[in-house]
Every structure is written in structure tokens, then in C-alpha cells.
Amino acid sequence: AQSVAQPEDQVNVAEGNPLTVKCTYSVSGNPYLFWYVQYPNRGLQFLLKYITGDNLVKGSYGFEAEFNKSQTSFHLKKPSALVSDSALYFCAVRDGGGSTLGRLYFGRGTQLTVWP
Amino acid sequence: NAGVTQTPKFQVLKTGQSMTLQCAQDMNHEYMSWYRQDPGMGLRLIHYSVGAGITDQGEVPNGYNVSRSTTEDFPLRLLSAAPSQTSVYFCASSYTTGGRTDTQYFGPGTRLTVL
Numbered sequence: 001a002q003s004v005a006q007p008e009d010q011v012n013v014a015e016g017n018p019l020t021v022k023c024t025y026s027v028s029g030n031p032y033l034f035w036y037v038q039y040p041n042r043g044l045q046f047l048l049k050y051i052t053g054d055n056l057v058k059g060s061y062g063f064e065a066e067f068n069k070s071q072t073s074f075h076l077k078k079p080s081a082l083v084s085d086s087a088l089y090f091c092a093v094r095d096g097g098g099s100t101l102g103r104l105y106f107g108r109g110t111q112l113t114v115w116p
Numbered sequence: 117n118a119g120v121t122q123t124p125k126f127q128v129l130k131t132g133q134s135m136t137l138q139c140a141q142d143m144n145h146e147y148m149s150w151y152r153q154d155p156g157m158g159l160r161l162i163h164y165s166v167g168a169g170i171t172d173q174g175e176v177p178n179g180y181n182v183s184r185s186t187t188e189d190f191p192l193r194l195l196s197a198a199p200s201q202t203s204v205y206f207c208a209s210s211y212t213t214g215g216r217t218d219t220q221y222f223g224p225g226t227r228l229t230v231l
Contacts, residue, residue: 036222043120044206044208045222106159106160
């Protein structure tokens with residue numbers, strides 16, 4: 001069965017420090033992996049995705065994510081956090097195999113707080 | 117290009133009432149879907165559609181109906197509202213490649229409270 005785990009409900013970092021938001025997944029076939037961000041009272045915004053190719057994917061707002069097949073992980077990173085990065089982050093996986101049109105499975109979300 | 121739009125933004129219903137949440141997209145996406153977001157639960161798929169006239173159930177379809185008469189619109193109907201349906205509802209759309217979805221784009225959400 002497809003699933004996504006975000007082991008940390010909350011991540012707190014100081015502005016200017018590097019940040020990591022963790023994600024592990026379980027999926028049949030080759031995974032399509034996504035990160036979305038949700039600001040308060042807003043919809044989800046697409047940050048980046050991994051489908052194939054280079055394991056390090058660069059996305060919007062200076063975020064990047066590293067795909068690690070052996071560890072089935074897709075951690076979101078940023079070298080220097082900003083207060084404006086404070087938001088709820090969702091990891092999602094879409095299986096690349098033969099199931100229902102590649103349905104998206106979401107993690108429960110990680111609340112990132114960056115303090116000044 | 118408005119992307120994905122949803123109306124209303126807020127709604128309060130009484131138990132047993134029915135209503136329709138509207139969703140429209142102007143990106144000519146074949147795939148559209150409805151999710152509900154509850155605290156600590158992430159997003160759960162309610163219904164989805166792969167094109168006009170084609171819909172299917174997701175993870176939590178009970179109490180909801182959908183139809184897709186055009187590519188642009190994908191309304192979600194609550195048949196008889198229950199307090200358990202208090203949630204934030206998001207519509208999303210995606211183009212498809214080889215019949216499979218790619219990046220999904222989300223609307224701003226509808227916050228529904230059922231008393």
C-alpha cells in the first residue's frame with residue numbers, strides 16, 4: 001500500500017540556519033514525489049517534485065529536496081531559513097506503477113516555525 | 117489565468133442541510149479531485165474525475181456526490197450534512213500524461229462548519 005510518513009509534527013529553526021523537513025514513503029513501482037507548502041488560510045502551493053533523474057531537486061523559494069531510493073526518503077531542505085518560510089509542509093507520493101491513475105498520497109504535514 | 121477557484125470560502129450549515137461546493141479551473145486539466153483537510157490527518161481524497169462524464173471514489177466518499185459535466189467544473193455535493201463533515205475542502209486539478217496525473221494545483225479552499 002502507498003503511504004507517506006512525516007515523522008515530525010513540528011520543526012523549529014532559527015532564521016539563517018539550515019532547515020530539514022523529513023519525509024519517507026512506501027510505494028509500488030517508481031515513485032513520483034512532491035512537496036507542497038500551505039500558508040495560513042490558503043491552499044496548497046507546489047514547491048518541487050522528483051520524477052526521475054538527478055537525486056537533488058531544486059524548487060521554489062530556495063528549497064531543494066534529496067531523493068534517496070535506498071532509504072525511501074525525500075527530505076526537504078533549505079540552506080538558510082527565513083521567517084517567511086514558516087508554514088505547513090506536506091510531502092506527497094504518486095505511484096508510478098499501474099494503480100488508479102497515479103493517485104496522490106499525502107503525509108500528515110509538518111509545521112515549520114522559523115524564529116527571528 | 118485564474119487557476120483553480122472555489123466558492124464559497126466559508127459556509128455554515130445545520131445538520132441535515134445539503135449544499136454544493138463549487139470548483140472551476142481554466143487550465144484545461146483533465147484530472148480534478150476533491151480533498152478534505154482535518155487537523156493532524158493531512159489531506160484525504162474524497163472523489164476524483166479523469167474527464168467530463170467520468171468520476172470515481174477516493175478514500176472518504178461517504179456523504180458526498182460529484183459530477184463532471186464539463187472539463188472546467190467539478191462540484192462537490194453534500195447530501196445531508198453531518199458534524200463529521202466539518203472540515204476544510206480543497207479542489208485540485210492536474211494535467212495527465214499517458215493517462216496519469218502530474219503536479220496537482222490547488223484551489224484556496226472552502227471552510228465548512230456543520231452545526
